[in-house]
Amino acid sequence: MTFRFNQQFLDACNLSNLSEKFIEIHRLLHLLPETNFELLELLMRHLNKVARHSSQNKMTTANLATCFGPTIFRAEQ
Numbered sequence: 001m002t003f004r005f006n007q008q009f010l011d012a013c014n015l016s017n018l019s020e021k022f023i024e025i026h027r028l029l030h031l032l033p034e035t036n037f038e039l040l041e042l043l044m045r046h047l048n049k050v051a052r053h054s055s056q057n058k059m060t061t062a063n064l065a066t067c068f069g070p071t072i073f074r075a076e077q
Helices: 003-013 018-029 034-052 061-072
Strands: none
Touching: 003 018, 034 061
16 A cells, blocks of 8 residues: 555545445555556455455454565555
């Protein structure tokens, strides 16, 4: 992610309407620089693969979010 859109992504994740949430996240993803978008896509594909094997590795989507969330969405300071 970029620091520029960090708060906007967090705000989008807090939207209560699921449809609005997906639309806003989609819009923000396409505002990312191409390199950031491509890296995020690769990371999400990998984490999805890890989560699909959560019965063996105990890395559920919640556990992955706990581990990777602070790294992906971190403050600039």
